[in-house]
Amino acid sequence: MLLDGEAWSAKFLDFRSEAWRLETLPEYRVSQEDDEMRAFLAGERIDPHAYSNEYTDDLKRVRAEGKSKGRVHVVTRPLSAYLRYEFMYYRPHAWAGEDIRIMDVTDRENPLAGAQDFWMFDRSEVVLMHYESDGTQIGREMFEGDVSPFLEYQRIALAESVPFEEYVKGLDV
Template sequence: MTTSSRTLGGLFDAFENEAFRLETLDDYSKSGNVDAYRAFQAGKPQPDDYNANWVQEVRSHTEKGKRIYRVHVLTRPLTEYLRYELGWGYRKNMSGGEEFFILDTTDSSNPLEDVPDFWFFDSKFVAVMNYDGAGKFAGSEVLSSDRVTEFIEYRDAALAHAEPFVEWWAKHGV
């Protein structure tokens, strides 16, 4: 991977095997498709083209045998935003081959307390995702390679404590 790929977008374009995401916030409503979130809040049906660009991006990788997966750390009851993200977003994104896991800390301690949101590519490159207090994306920072071992441990801990989204949703979904 070249220096030019050391941006979040460049890492997505260049990863070879897997892209892992850790999500830790209860509300990203100021960062994504605000209109879709408002439609969800109003009780409208999910548009057929909802998240179409992301699903296409995911599919372009998964069809080549690459893995895109994430763990979301959360507690119940779900915020309205999480009901939207999981009910609309995750379920739609799965159609492109993205995998989801839930680390539910409602009845247990959080093994990843104070760990930031991040994307982790091929166990080599970490991009920390920065958000303001209202859930608005404030940019990403690609970390130096000396931090990789730390993020391998975070990813592995997240997966060790998480359960597949489909199973979790069947028990706790709205």
């Protein structure tokens, strides 16, 4: 079943304990980010201490409700311009309560090679994220089957990654 609109939005309101994401791409093309990306490439930066938006507000709500939201992003160096842009927002997102971790596979084998992007809700529902090769999203689909492989992907990703703040320490991002 394809997920869009209200059904997709409801996933982030209705989960009971955990929403978790695996990101595997070096770039995501999201039309809503076009202007921000152009500004970033032109040298503009946000102030992470003053930054707040709907997403950070929602992260605070999730945390206040005793729930968690997290992600692991698989990366290789040098970081793409998009990743540097995304990292700029990861800092205030982490401060607002999202558990963001980075799995750098630059100098090692990727233990998640072949895994596709997904969201997992309450360790029981998986939404597969489908993208074109350039990072343009083309769909979201409820996975219908045994979620055990995704639980294993999550286990590996968490074990093989480091917290975002630890990863960027000393990096110019």
